[in-house]
Amino acid sequence: MNLIVKLGDSFGADKLIEIKSAHTVLNFGLNFVNAAAEILNRTAEAGLKVKVRTTADPIIDLNYAEELKVILPMFTLHDQLMRDLERIGVYGFTCTPYYLDNKPQFGEHYAWSESSAVIYLNSVLGGRSNREGGIVDIACAITGKTPYHGLHLSENRKGKILFKILFDDWDTYDLTSIGLKIGEIAGNKIPVIEGLKKISTYNLKNLGSASASTGAVALIHVIGKTPEAKNIESAFQNDKPEEIVEIDKDSLKEVKEKYSTEWENPPKNVTIGCPQLNEEEVITVLNKLDGKKILSNINFWICTNELTRDSIKKSKYFEILKNSGAKLTTLCPLLTPLPRPLMTNSAKTCFYSNASYRSLDTCIKVATEGKNNA
Amino acid sequence: MPKILKGRSLSSGIVEGKAMVTKQPFSISAAFTFPLVQFSKKCKVADRTHELYKKDVKDKILIFPYPIGTTTLGFVLLEVIVRKIGPKAIICEKGEPLMSSGALAAEIFFDLQFPIVDQIDFSELEKIEDGTIVRVNGNDGTIEII
Numbered sequence: 001m002n003l004i005v006k007l008g009d010s011f012g013a014d015k016l017i018e019i020k021s022a023h024t025v026l027n028f029g030l031n032f033v034n035a036a037a038e039i040l041n042r043t044a045e046a047g048l049k050v051k052v053r054t055t056a057d058p059i060i061d062l063n064y065a066e067e068l069k070v071i072l073p074m075f076t077l078h079d080q081l082m083r084d085l086e087r088i089g090v091y092g093f094t095c096t097p098y099y100l101d102n103k104p105q106f107g108e109h110y111a112w113s114e115s116s117a118v119i120y121l122n123s124v125l126g127g128r129s130n131r132e133g134g135i136v137d138i139a140c141a142i143t144g145k146t147p148y149h150g151l152h153l154s155e156n157r158k159g160k161i162l163f164k165i166l167f168d169d170w171d172t173y174d175l176t177s178i179g180l181k182i183g184e185i186a187g188n189k190i191p192v193i194e195g196l197k198k199i200s201t202y203n204l205k206n207l208g209s210a211s212a213s214t215g216a217v218a219l220i221h222v223i224g225k226t227p228e229a230k231n232i233e234s235a236f237q238n239d240k241p242e243e244i245v246e247i248d249k250d251s252l253k254e255v256k257e258k259y260s261t262e263w264e265n266p267p268k269n270v271t272i273g274c275p276q277l278n279e280e281e282v283i284t285v286l287n288k289l290d291g292k293k294i295l296s297n298i299n300f301w302i303c304t305n306e307l308t309r310d311s312i313k314k315s316k317y318f319e320i321l322k323n324s325g326a327k328l329t330t331l332c333p334l335l336t337p338l339p340r341p342l343m344t345n346s347a348k349t350c351f352y353s354n355a356s357y358r359s360l361d362t363c364i365k366v367a368t369e370g371k372n373n374a
Numbered sequence: 375m376p377k378i379l380k381g382r383s384l385s386s387g388i389v390e391g392k393a394m395v396t397k398q399p400f401s402i403s404a405a406f407t408f409p410l411v412q413f414s415k416k417c418k419v420a421d422r423t424h425e426l427y428k429k430d431v432k433d434k435i436l437i438f439p440y441p442i443g444t445t446t447l448g449f450v451l452l453e454v455i456v457r458k459i460g461p462k463a464i465i466c467e468k469g470e471p472l473m474s475s476g477a478l479a480a481e482i483f484f485d486l487q488f489p490i491v492d493q494i495d496f497s498e499l500e501k502i503e504d505g506t507i508v509r510v511n512g513n514d515g516t517i518e519i520i
Contacts, residue, residue, distance in 0.1 A: 006478050007471050010384050025445050032410035035456040036449035039483050074411070113445035133448030133472040135479045150471070187399055188440050188468060216399070216442040216470060259423070337411070352404055352444070354422070 003139045008147025017148045019052055020127075021104065022141035023097050023112040026134040027056035027085060028335045029078025036135055037077045037084075043138060044084040051144030054090045054137075055097035057114055058276065058303075058332035067299060067327070071337050088142070094305035095275050095332065096205070098125065106227055109152055111140030115218070116209030116275045116348060122219040124204050126227035128152045131218050151219060155237070157228060159221050161186050162241035165195030166248040173359035175203050176347035177252045179210025180259055185245055188216040192235040197224035202278050209275050210347035214259075259350050260357035263341035266298070270367045271333035272360060273303035274346035282308055282328070285360065286317045292368040294325040299338070300367045302328050343367075376509075376520045381494040383515035384469050385477035387487025390509045390520075391462040393502050394434040396426050401443030402473065403450050405431075406460060410453055417460045435508045436461040439496050440468040451476030455488045463489045463510040465517055467496040491515050 008016060026036050059082065060068065060075050085091075092100050095114050104110055104127030112118045112129045113136075121127045130150040132140060140146045150156055163182055170178070175196075182191050191211065199207070199222060211217040221229035229235035272285055282304050294300040302321075304312075309328050312318060321328055333349050342355040343363055350357035358366070365371065401421055408420035419426040441447065451473060454460035464473070469492035477488040489512025502508065502519060509518040 002482055003475070003478055006482075007475060010382070010474060011471055026449060030411060031413075032407060032453055033449050035452045035480075035484065039479060042483070115444040118445065131445050131470070131472050133445050133475045135448055135452065136471065136475045137445075147471070183442075187442065188470070213401075213444060214442065216440065261422075348444075351423075352407075 013147035013149035016145040022054040024137040025113040029075040044087040050089040050141040054141040055092040055102045061331035111146040113137040115212035119208035158237040159192035159235040160189040179207035183211035183215030192221040213351040261354040267341045267343035269338040274349040289324040300326040381491045384474040384490040386512045387489040389462045391435045395437040399442045400438040448475035455480040
């Protein structure tokens with residue numbers, strides 16, 4: 001409580017408000033979260049429990065213990081964190097909790113971490129959450145409250161910069177690259193996008209996660225698509241944009257190169273999905289893999305949540321998965337230090353993990369045909 | 375005469391150190407996760423998209439416009455503070471709760487102070503040259519350029 005009151009004070013919040021749910025990133029057992037793990041341990045030892053539904057980010061996928069055995073020793077805190085999270089009442093491990101039962105409602109208040117989830121919550125679902133961070137989220141979950149400031153207030157949800165997308169034959173690779181560029185330019189200002197009315201919600205997830213990596217963006221309005229941007233007037237709350245930026249297809253080439261790490265050798269690991277894929281996205285990947293085989297010296301990871309993984313395993317697509325040799329997993333490619341060289345279709349993974357950044361089609365081609373670059 | 379600038383205190387403590395200034399927004403997660411995982415005694419910025427890439431920020435007063443990046447930021451900063459491998463303080467134009475949560479948690483749970491001061495115009499901050507001695511007072515939200 002002390003922590004969230006102090007935080008609220010310094011950011012001018014005059015009160016705490018009730019939250020409907022929480023999502024924490026304090027779960028990953030890598031050896032760089034010792035101090036935070038100690039705080040969680042003290043919380044659990046004190047017998048405190050969460051007051052609201054609380055999910056957490058993905059954990060290491062022990063179904064692949066053999067493939068991951070080289071890096072498993074780095075997860076020194078895994079057992080302790082899992083035990084303490086369970087003691088305080090946290091369950092459900094995914095970066096896309098809105099695909100499970102932790103689905104925010106329009107206009108309600110939340111205390112979430114995980115930048116890609118917070119931007120989805122605010123933009124796509126119209127819920128309200130600041131980017132809390134991996135200790136405060138636990139404090140909010142335990143108290144059921146968060147400081148009332150920032151994106152909880154309507155006036156702070158006003159768009160500031162208008163991005164005009166000048167082409168309409170974009171694919172997912174273009175959209176995530178647009179996301180990288182928007183985050184870079186917008187920084188901590190709220191972007192409004194014109195020209196993406198037809199974007200799917202899962203691609204909004206992919207675009208948003210990119211902007212939340214290169215910028216401190218926690219809310220994006222897409223005119224004609226997201227709930228607070230029925231038209232340009234509502235997105236800017238009847239004000240004018242401070243700046244207008246045009247994005248054409250050519251300018252994305254530079255973005256794709258800038259954020260990609262090029263390796264001399266072909267990848268040992270290829271990861272698809274970060275944020276984790278929903279069922280529709282997994283099926284898209286599997287359809288593309290139909291009749292193909294992943295090379296034996298490459299691990300091809302398709303990252304999704306537990307629910308989708310189990311559903312795919314029961315579906316007709318399981319046959320394609322098995323025959324292809326791809327691995328359907330709940331691991332987080334960002335925080336699982338997979339051996340390099342690494343290739344990904346995820347803008348977020350490439351930003352944080354020195355991976356080669358390619359389209360899904362190219363990732364599949366490389367993993368099945370063995371070229372370094374396709 | 376030392377120059378005093380008044381901002382807002384985001385966490386308490388008084389420290390003095392050499393300034394390291396960047397005009398580029400700073401991702402604490404991208405910069406510091408790698409040195410932490412490596413148990414490095416230094417704090418070389420691991421964000422290869424940043425102009426401070428490979429620079430050691432240990433014991434510096436780190437000055438940037440505002441923080442960016444994912445929400446592990448708070449406990450990454452907390453870990454840097456507890457292991458004492460990173461900067462001594464942060465000054466920026468626009469802070470955010472994610473960043474101050476790391477410093478506040480260090481104070482509440484580990485009794486360690488790490489002052490953060492924000493709300494000082496970057497046009498003033500960018501005049502500070504690298505290596506200049508700066509005193510950061512997180513108790514009253516002022517910085518003193520010595």
